[in-house]
Amino acid sequence: MPGKKIFISGDEAVAEAVRMARPHVISAYPITPQTVTVERISDFVEDGSLKSEYLHVESEHSAMSAAIGAAAVGARTFTATSSQGLLYMAETLPYASGARFPIVMMNANRTVATPWALLSDHRDSLSQLDSGWMQVYCEDAQEAFDMILQAYRIAEDPRVMSPVMVNLDGFILTHTYEMVDLPDQEEVDAFLPPYRTENRMDLEEPRTVCYASLDEYMEFHMKQEFDMRKARAVIAEVDRDFGIRFGRQYGGLLEKYRCEDADAVIFTLGSVTGTVRSVIDSMRGNGYRVGLVKMRFVRPFPEDEVVDIAEKVKAIGVLDRDLSIGYEGIVFSNVSSSVLRACSAPAMVNYIGGLGGRNISKDNIQEMFLELLRAADGEKGKRVRFVNVGSEYDG
Amino acid sequence: MADRLITSAKELSNSEYFYGHRACAGCGGSLALRLAMKVLGPRIFVAIPANCMSATSFLHPQVAFSVNCMISPFPATGAVLSGIEAGARALGLKDYHVVGFAGDGGTADIGIQALSGAIDRGDRVIYVCYDNEAYMNTGIQKSGLTPYGSKTTTTPAGKNFPGATGRKKDMFEIVAAHGIEYAATASIGYPEDYLRKVSKAALCQSTSYIHVLAPCSTGWGFPVEETVEIAREAVDCGLWYLAEYENDEFVLNKMPKEFTPLEDYLLKQARFRHLKERDMEHIVHGRDKKWEKILKNWK
Numbered sequence: 001m002p003g004k005k006i007f008i009s010g011d012e013a014v015a016e017a018v019r020m021a022r023p024h025v026i027s028a029y030p031i032t033p034q035t036v037t038v039e040r041i042s043d044f045v046e047d048g049s050l051k052s053e054y055l056h057v058e059s060e061h062s063a064m065s066a067a068i069g070a071a072a073v074g075a076r077t078f079t080a081t082s083s084q085g086l087l088y089m090a091e092t093l094p095y096a097s098g099a100r101f102p103i104v105m106m107n108a109n110r111t112v113a114t115p116w117a118l119l120s121d122h123r124d125s126l127s128q129l130d131s132g133w134m135q136v137y138c139e140d141a142q143e144a145f146d147m148i149l150q151a152y153r154i155a156e157d158p159r160v161m162s163p164v165m166v167n168l169d170g171f172i173l174t175h176t177y178e179m180v181d182l183p184d185q186e187e188v189d190a191f192l193p194p195y196r197t198e199n200r201m202d203l204e205e206p207r208t209v210c211y212a213s214l215d216e217y218m219e220f221h222m223k224q225e226f227d228m229r230k231a232r233a234v235i236a237e238v239d240r241d242f243g244i245r246f247g248r249q250y251g252g253l254l255e256k257y258r259c260e261d262a263d264a265v266i267f268t269l270g271s272v273t274g275t276v277r278s279v280i281d282s283m284r285g286n287g288y289r290v291g292l293v294k295m296r297f298v299r300p301f302p303e304d305e306v307v308d309i310a311e312k313v314k315a316i317g318v319l320d321r322d323l324s325i326g327y328e329g330i331v332f333s334n335v336s337s338s339v340l341r342a343c344s345a346p347a348m349v350n351y352i353g354g355l356g357g358r359n360i361s362k363d364n365i366q367e368m369f370l371e372l373l374r375a376a377d378g379e380k381g382k383r384v385r386f387v388n389v390g391s392e393y394d395g
Numbered sequence: 396m397a398d399r400l401i402t403s404a405k406e407l408s409n410s411e412y413f414y415g416h417r418a419c420a421g422c423g424g425s426l427a428l429r430l431a432m433k434v435l436g437p438r439i440f441v442a443i444p445a446n447c448m449s450a451t452s453f454l455h456p457q458v459a460f461s462v463n464c465m466i467s468p469f470p471a472t473g474a475v476l477s478g479i480e481a482g483a484r485a486l487g488l489k490d491y492h493v494v495g496f497a498g499d500g501g502t503a504d505i506g507i508q509a510l511s512g513a514i515d516r517g518d519r520v521i522y523v524c525y526d527n528e529a530y531m532n533t534g535i536q537k538s539g540l541t542p543y544g545s546k547t548t549t550t551p552a553g554k555n556f557p558g559a560t561g562r563k564k565d566m567f568e569i570v571a572a573h574g575i576e577y578a579a580t581a582s583i584g585y586p587e588d589y590l591r592k593v594s595k596a597a598l599c600q601s602t603s604y605i606h607v608l609a610p611c612s613t614g615w616g617f618p619v620e621e622t623v624e625i626a627r628e629a630v631d632c633g634l635w636y637l638a639e640y641e642n643d644e645f646v647l648n649k650m651p652k653e654f655t656p657l658e659d660y661l662l663k664q665a666r667f668r669h670l671k672e673r674d675m676e677h678i679v680h681g682r683d684k685k686w687e688k689i690l691k692n693w694k
Contacts (some may be wrong), residue, residue: 024485027478053481057474058512065471072465073440075485077478092468201463201479203438203491210465213455275674309407 003184010173013141013180014080014106014166015040017148017259020188021104024075026355027055027066032085033118035108035174041078052078060085064092064103066125069186070208071101074200076152077109079103082170083110083124090128096163097132098224099210100199104148104154105161106131109270109321110170111356119357121321122171122269126298126330132224134164134231135298137269141178149192153238156195160231169271171357183246191245199316228300235297253302255294256309258284262291264315264372267335272319272360279365290369295331303338310342314376317368319387321354328352330386347375353387364388396599397435397492400636401590407433416459417451421619423609423626424448426583427525428496431605434593435521437462438491440479444506445469446498447532447611448525470505472497473513476520492597494521500530500538502566502606510604514573517601521593524566524604527611539564542634543681544674547614547668552669562681570604571640577603578640584608584626588637588648595639608635616665625663632660633682636689645693657682 008016008282018026026045028038044050053070057063060081067077081089086107096103105336111121125135134154138144144166151164168174201207207313213220236252243249258280259265268276273294283290293309295302310316316339320329332350351368353360364387375381401407412432418425424447432439441464443449449466452459467475472495480493494612497506502524510522529547530536536549538558570578576599581589589607596603610625612618617625629635633654639646657679662665670678 019647025478025481027474027481053480053485055477056516057477058508058515059467062474062477062509062512065468065474066478066481068471069442069465069467069475069480070482070485071478072475073482073486073488075482092471095468188404199442201465203463203488206437206461206463208453208455208458208460208464208499210467211455211458212449216455242694374578378664 003169003182003187005179005181007177008141008170008180009036009175009177010141010144011035011037011175012040013145014148014168015044016182017145018078019044020185021078021149021152021192022050022076023052024076025053025055025067025070025077027057027062027063027070027077027079029057029063029085032060032088033082033110034085035080035082037080037106040326045087052190060089061092064089064096064215068092068099068101071096071103072099074195074197076103076195079105080106081119082108083112086124086128087112090131093128093131093133095210100161100224101163102152102161104151104155105150105163105165107167108170108174109167117356121355123322125165125167125357126322129299129330132162134162134300136164136296137167137298138173139271139273139294141173142180142248143250144173145180145182146242146246149188150238150242152192154231154234157234158316160227160234161199162228162231162302167270172271187245191242211349231300231357234370250296253297253300254305255296257292257294259291259293259309259312261289262313263289263376264317264369265291265293265309265313266317266319266365266368266372267293267295267329267331268319269298269321272321272354275360275362276336276365279369280364283366283369286359286374288369290373298334301334306335306338307342308337311344312344313346315347315349315372317349317351317372318352319353319368323352323355347372349375349381349382350384351387352384358388360387397594399594401434401594403587404590408436408589410437412437412462413460414458416448418447419613419619421612421622422447423611423622424498424525424527426622427523427607427609430583430586430590431494431496431523431593432462434590435492435494435597438489439463440483440493441465442467442472442475442495442656444472444501445532446495446501448496450532451614467495467547469501471509472501473509473511473522476522477513477516477518480518480520482572482640492521493519494523495525496525498532499524499526499540501530503539503566508590511573514570514575514602514604519599519601521596522602522604524606525609526606529611529614531611531614540566543678544670546669547666557670557674558666567606567618567638567640571645574643575604576601576641580636580638581603581607582626582630582637584623584628584630585637592639614666614687617663626656628660632657633686634660638693647689647693
C-alpha cells in the first residue's frame, strides 16, 4: 500500500495504523463505550486487507483476557476500549503487564459515571496509572496514528516487554476529522518488524506463563520497574527512528513548546494542548514569557525532564482533566513529586478542568498563565483551582 | 493429539502431564485433570483460573504441569481459551488442543459470561468444568452448583437453614442451550465414560464442554480413599447423571435400573449429615422431578 494523505477521524486513524501494524489477533467488545475504531478494523478483516483473527468478545474483561491468551502463544494483539469499559477490564491490566505481554490498546478518554456524562476527560485512564501499562496521550489524529505504530515497537522491545495504552480524547479526537498522512506499508514493515518472543507457551518446548510466585514476587515487579525505566530511553530512541523514517518526531516522553526563557509553563495531556499552544503564541506576541509542557507519557514518568524544567521556570501549572477526589489532580501529584527533586522550588498550581467534557477556553488558559506569572513574582494563591466553574464553586 | 475415541483406560498413555501437585489426599479434581490430559496428550495449551488446581500446581518454580499452561483471570477462562486458540490459529500452529479446567464457581458463577461467549464464537476449545459443588480452594463457600442441604462456610446449617437452600444450576443444559457442538456430563467415578467423552470433545471442530463431578474429600467430609466410590454413588443414587448433548439431542448414557438409597450417599458426607427427614424428602423430590424430565425428553 503506497503512502497517502487522507481526511479521517482519530478513530479511523487508529484503525489504519492497526491495519499497518498487522496484529495476529484483535479482540473487541463493541460497547461500554467503544468507538468506530473496532468497526473499521472489522471492515479491514472482512475485505482481507488485514489478515487477523477478530474475536467478538462479550465484555471488556474478556477483550483483554482474550488478548492475554493470544499473547501467551506469542501473537501480536490489539484491543480498544473507553471509560466504564476500561474500568471493567481493570483486573486484567496488571495481569497483562505482570506477564510482560506487549499488548497495545487504544483508550478513548471519556469520563466515568456517576453522574453519567458521555464526554471526555482523563479520569478513566489515570485511574489505571498503577497497572504496569505505559500510557501515552495524543494531541491529534496524526499523532494517534503514529503512536499506535510506535507503541508496538516500544512494547515489544526485549528491553521493555510491557503493554501500552494509547489515549485519545473521546469525541475531541476520536470523532473529529483531520488530514492524516499514511505511510507506505513497506516503510511501516521496515520500522515495525514481526513480533518474535520467548515469552510464550510453545508446543515444542512446553512452558508456563502467568503462574504464581510467592518467594520471588517482589523481584518480578522490581524487574518490571527496572525495565519500565529502560523504556524511557527506548521511547526516545523509537521517536528518533520514527522521525528519520517518516519525518515526524514528538520529543519522546514529553514535548516542550516555547519553554526557553519561560517564567511560567503549563503541563497538559491530550487535545487541550493545541489550545494552550495558540494561547502561548498570542501571549508571547504581547511579551509574556510563557510556555507549554505537553506530557506525552505519564508512565513511564518523565522524571528527569520534569526536574530539568522545574529548575528553569518560576511557576508551573498542571492542567488536570481528572481529579483524585480527596486530594488533587493525579498529574499534579506526579509532577509535584518530581519537582521536589529540583534544586529550585517553582510555584505550583493545579488547575482541574474539563471534567465530563466541560470546555476549557482560551480565556481560561490565559487567566491561568496570568495567575502563574503573578505566582512567579511571589504572589501566594490557592494550590488547587477549578477551571470554568462558577466562582462560588472555586471556594 | 487425541485423534480417536478412547473407551478404555488401557488405551491411555503412561505419560504423566500433571504430576507433583500439592492438592489434598483424595482430591477428585486432580484426577479429572490428570485423566483428561492423558487423553489429550502433550501438545496442549491449558488455561486454569483461580481454583484448587492452580493454587496447588502453579507455584513457580515447582509447577506441576509438563505441558503448556497458564492461570487465567478468574472470570475469564472462556475468553483466555479463545485468545489462545485465535493466536495459535493466526500463527499457523498445527496439531494441538486448547483446554480449560475451571471449577464449579469459576464456571457457573463468575465465569459463566466468558464461557457463554466462547461457545457463541464457536472457538475450537475444550472447556472442562470439574464440579466439587462449592468454592473449595478458599475454604468451602457456596457456589451456584452447591446442592440443596449442603453445609458450607457461607451456608451454615442450623435452626433456621438446612445449609444451602438453592437449586444446583443445570450447567450442562445451560451450555447445551447455546447449540454447542458437544457437551457431556461425567463423573470421575466412571472414568472410562469420562475418557471417552474427553476424546470425543477433542474430535470436535468447535467448542465442547464437559461437566465432570469431582468429589472433594475435604469439603464434603468423607474419608480420602472413598473419592472414586462417592463419585460413582452420586450417579448410582440419581443425584448426578451421565449424559451427552450433540446434534441438538440429549442422550442419557446410563439409566440406573433402580437408584441406590439416597440416604446412604448423603449420610456418608459430613456436609449432609445434619439433614432432617423433610430435607431428605425435598432432595428426593428434586431428584425424581429431574429424572422425570430426563426420561421424557432425552434419548
